[in-house]
Amino acid sequence: MKKTVARMLLLACILTMLVCESSSSAEYTDCTKCHVTKPYLKGKVLHPAVEMGCSVCHPDAHKKDTKNPLGLASDVPQLCFMCHDSKTFSDKVIHAPVAAGICTTCHSPHSSDNGKLLRSPVPKLCYTCHEKFDNKYVHAPVAAGMCLTCHTPHAGRNEALLLKPLKETCVQCHQQVLKEEHVIAGGHPLFLEHDPLRKGKEFTCISCHNPHASDSIRLFRYKVEGTNQSMLCNYCHKM
Ligand code: HEC
Ligand code: HEC
Ligand code: HEC
Ligand code: HEC
Ligand code: HEC
Ligand code: HEC
Ligand code: HEC
Ligand code: HEC
Ligand code: HEC
Structure with a gap:
């Protein structure tokens, strides 16, 4: 008699465990329920990965003792590289947060109201992360927030993450500078191997101008009082 009760209890136990187990996994299959x-799924733009189902990224969600936090398939950025080519994010120059693999500081993995x-x-x-360019004079495309007309956010082969080499960066909008005399009769030399004031840098437009902003007129890189332009020349030429 005692034996039968014990057996029935054991059976009941196993049954309960089975029922609980199956009901719990069933309960969690329809994630969107x-x-x-x-809020993280309600942005205007939905990541196409989310439409493939939450489990592509969270295969172990709601399971105990998972390998990665949040039941993720792997850590970021490896998770992103399951579908996005990791080569796009490694080049000669890599943006520090990209090199650190913290994609989700800039991107939501789920959805967003922003493109x-x-x-x-x-x-x-x-x-x-970067200080705002709020000097007296701000370069028009910078004031307009068009950082990405000059920079790539991830990685590239040009210095300062520029989309194009410096030689081409400025003249794409300022072609007249190449056609007319600049600053002096005959035209100041514009592209040389050495900038006398910036060791290891080429002499380009940004040897005289700041690409973002300045407290001096014409976005001069070095301090010029009022409109006294010869002050600029004196930094490199003793006149
Ligand atoms: C029965 C309702 C329900 C279902 C179905 C469900 N979840 Fe959850 N989930 C919750 C609740 C409640 C929380 C805790 C509060 C929160 O973060 O929203 C949670 C938390 C999570 C978390 C965060 C866990 C943590 O450690 O903080 C992840 C990731 C998650 N769910 C993914 C999923 C995925 C993927 C599915 C489908 C396979 C799913 N959930 C199905 C209710 C559910
Ligand atoms: C592209 C991969 C990916 C997909 C698809 C995905 N998630 Fe996530 N999820 C993540 C990552 C990565 C995090 C960690 C967030 C972070 O690092 O800021 C996260 C975090 C979460 C969290 C924790 C709360 C939060 O916002 O940080 C919940 C809950 C969650 N996901 C639920 C879901 C659900 C539900 C789905 C499907 C509707 C889903 N996820 C689809 C990658 C994904
Ligand atoms: C399961 C596959 C998958 C995973 C994992 C994945 N993505 Fe995506 N993602 C896609 C697809 C598909 C698209 C749309 C096509 C494209 O742009 O490549 C996309 C598009 C994007 C876009 C552009 C969205 C737009 O509106 O144009 C961003 C940004 C993005 N993913 C970031 C991430 C980040 C960050 C991670 C890691 C947290 C990640 N993805 C992981 C599949 C994935
Ligand atoms: C410093 C912020 C930042 C970080 C960190 C970052 N991204 Fe982006 N990402 C952007 C911006 C800004 C865009 C929009 C580019 C555009 O509109 O031209 C973008 C665009 C994308 C796109 C859309 C396709 C494209 O190239 O335009 C994908 C996919 C993407 N990022 C994935 C990732 C992944 C994966 C990581 C981590 C390895 C990552 N991002 C890290 C800022 C960032
Ligand atoms: C007209 C093109 C242009 C635009 C627009 C632009 N930048 Fe730049 N940026 C440059 C150039 C050129 C350099 C290299 C400067 C140098 O070597 O002295 C640079 C360098 C940088 C640097 C490296 C540190 C420094 O100041 O030299 C940061 C950070 C930066 N830019 C952020 C931004 C942000 C944020 C925006 C948008 C608000 C932006 N840039 C818009 C051309 C541009
Ligand atoms: C999560 C923080 C973070 C965000 C967001 C961020 N940056 Fe950066 N960025 C850094 C760090 C850290 C460095 C390296 C240190 C430095 O030069 O300030 C850097 C460096 C740079 C450089 C110089 C790269 C070089 O190698 O010379 C440029 C250009 C730049 N960022 C542009 C941008 C632009 C444009 C955006 C917005 C699309 C942006 N950053 C958003 C953290 C960030
Ligand atoms: C996306 C287009 C664009 C790019 C790229 C660009 N600029 Fe400009 N720049 C403008 C506009 C627009 C103005 C304001 C109208 C004007 O004076 O032509 C301006 C004005 C200027 C001025 C005059 C500012 C003043 O206060 O008189 C200088 C100097 C200048 N840019 C230098 C540069 C340098 C150096 C570069 C390369 C790092 C560059 N620009 C790249 C669009 C651009
Ligand atoms: C040797 C220093 C120097 C270099 C190098 C230089 N500039 Fe200038 N730039 C000046 C000075 C000085 C002025 C003011 C001229 C004036 O107001 O008469 C000026 C004015 C400008 C202006 C506003 C007035 C105008 O002519 O439209 C623009 C735009 C400009 N520069 C763009 C550039 C670009 C683009 C480059 C590279 C191709 C460049 N500068 C290289 C010194 C320089
Ligand atoms: C950032 C440094 C720098 C600034 C600022 C600068 N120059 Fe120059 N300049 C140079 C370099 C480099 C050369 C070429 C090598 C040399 O002759 O010293 C040069 C050459 C010249 C030449 C000789 C041109 C030739 O064809 O041989 C003249 C004239 C000149 N600069 C005038 C000026 C005037 C005027 C200004 C101010 C509006 C000025 N420079 C501002 C660096 C600068």
Whole structure:
């Protein structure tokens, strides 16, 4: 008699465990049943990966003792590289947060109200880490927040993450500078191997101008009082 009770108890136990186990996994299969109303899924732009199902990235969600936090398939950025070519993010010059693999500081993995799943729009995004260019004179494209007309956010082969070499960066909008005499009769030399004031840098437009902003007229890189332009010349030429 005692034996039968014990057996029945054991059976009941096993049955309960089985029922609980199966009901719990079934309860969690339809992720959107509970998560769809969450703010991280309600942005205007939905990551196409989310449409493939939450489990591509969270195969172990709601399971105990998972390998990675949040039941993720792997850590970021390896998770992103399952679908995005990692080569795009490695080149001669790599943006520090990209090199550090912290993709989700700039991008939401789920959805966003901003294009490209950005956490905030450019240039606000950039200014979360970089000081705002708020000198007296701000270069028009910088004031307009067009950082990405000159820079790539990830990686590239040009210095300062420029989309094009410096020689081409400025003249794409200022072609007249190459056609007319610049600064002096006959035209000041514009592209040389050495900038006398910046060791290891070429002499280019930004040897005299700051690409972003300045407290001096004409975006001069060095301090010039009022409109006294010869002050600029004196930094390199003793006249
Ligand atoms: C029965 C409702 C329900 C279902 C179905 C469900 N979840 Fe959850 N999930 C929750 C609740 C509640 C939390 C805790 C609060 C929160 O973060 O929203 C949570 C938390 C999470 C978390 C964060 C876990 C943590 O450690 O903080 C992830 C990731 C997650 N769910 C993914 C999923 C995925 C993927 C699915 C589908 C396979 C799923 N959930 C199905 C209710 C559910
Ligand atoms: C492209 C991969 C990917 C997909 C697809 C994905 N997630 Fe996530 N999820 C992540 C990453 C990465 C994090 C960690 C967030 C971070 O690093 O800021 C995360 C975090 C979470 C969290 C924790 C709360 C938060 O916002 O940080 C929940 C809950 C969650 N995901 C639920 C879901 C659900 C539900 C789905 C499907 C509707 C889903 N995820 C689809 C990658 C993904
Ligand atoms: C399961 C596959 C998959 C994973 C994993 C994945 N993505 Fe995507 N992602 C896509 C697809 C598909 C697209 C749309 C096509 C494209 O742009 O390559 C996309 C597009 C994007 C876009 C552009 C969105 C737009 O509006 O143009 C960004 C940004 C992005 N993913 C970031 C990430 C980040 C960050 C991670 C890692 C946290 C990640 N992705 C992981 C599949 C994935
Ligand atoms: C410093 C912020 C920042 C970081 C960190 C970052 N991104 Fe981006 N990402 C951007 C911006 C800004 C764009 C929009 C580019 C554009 O509109 O031209 C973008 C665009 C994208 C796109 C859309 C395709 C494209 O190239 O325009 C994908 C996919 C993407 N990022 C994935 C990633 C992945 C994966 C990582 C981590 C290895 C990452 N990003 C890290 C800022 C960042
Ligand atoms: C999460 C923080 C973070 C965000 C967001 C961020 N940056 Fe950066 N960026 C850095 C760090 C760190 C460095 C390296 C140190 C430095 O030069 O200040 C860097 C360096 C740079 C450099 C110089 C690279 C070189 O090798 O000379 C440029 C250009 C740049 N960032 C542009 C941008 C632009 C444009 C955006 C917005 C799309 C942006 N950053 C957003 C952190 C960030
Ligand atoms: C007209 C092209 C142009 C635009 C627009 C532009 N930059 Fe730059 N940026 C440059 C050039 C050129 C350099 C290299 C400067 C140097 O070597 O002295 C640079 C360098 C940088 C650096 C490296 C540190 C420094 O100050 O030299 C950061 C950070 C940076 N830019 C951020 C930004 C952000 C953020 C925006 C948008 C608000 C932006 N840039 C818009 C051309 C541009
Ligand atoms: C996307 C287009 C664009 C690019 C690229 C660009 N500029 Fe400009 N720049 C402008 C506009 C627009 C103005 C304002 C109108 C004007 O004076 O032509 C301006 C004005 C200037 C001025 C005059 C500022 C003043 O206060 O009189 C200088 C100097 C200048 N840019 C230098 C540069 C340098 C150096 C570069 C390369 C690092 C560069 N620009 C790249 C669009 C651009
Ligand atoms: C040797 C220093 C020097 C170099 C190098 C230089 N500039 Fe200038 N730039 C000046 C001075 C000085 C002025 C003011 C001229 C005036 O107001 O008469 C000026 C004025 C300008 C202006 C506003 C007035 C105008 O002519 O439209 C622009 C735009 C400009 N430069 C762009 C460039 C670009 C683009 C390059 C590279 C191709 C460049 N500068 C190289 C010194 C320089
Ligand atoms: C950032 C440094 C720098 C600044 C600022 C600068 N120059 Fe120059 N300049 C040079 C270099 C480098 C050369 C070429 C090598 C040399 O002759 O010293 C040069 C050459 C010249 C030449 C000789 C041109 C030739 O064809 O041989 C004249 C004239 C000249 N600069 C005038 C000026 C005037 C005027 C200004 C101010 C509006 C000025 N420079 C500002 C660096 C500069």
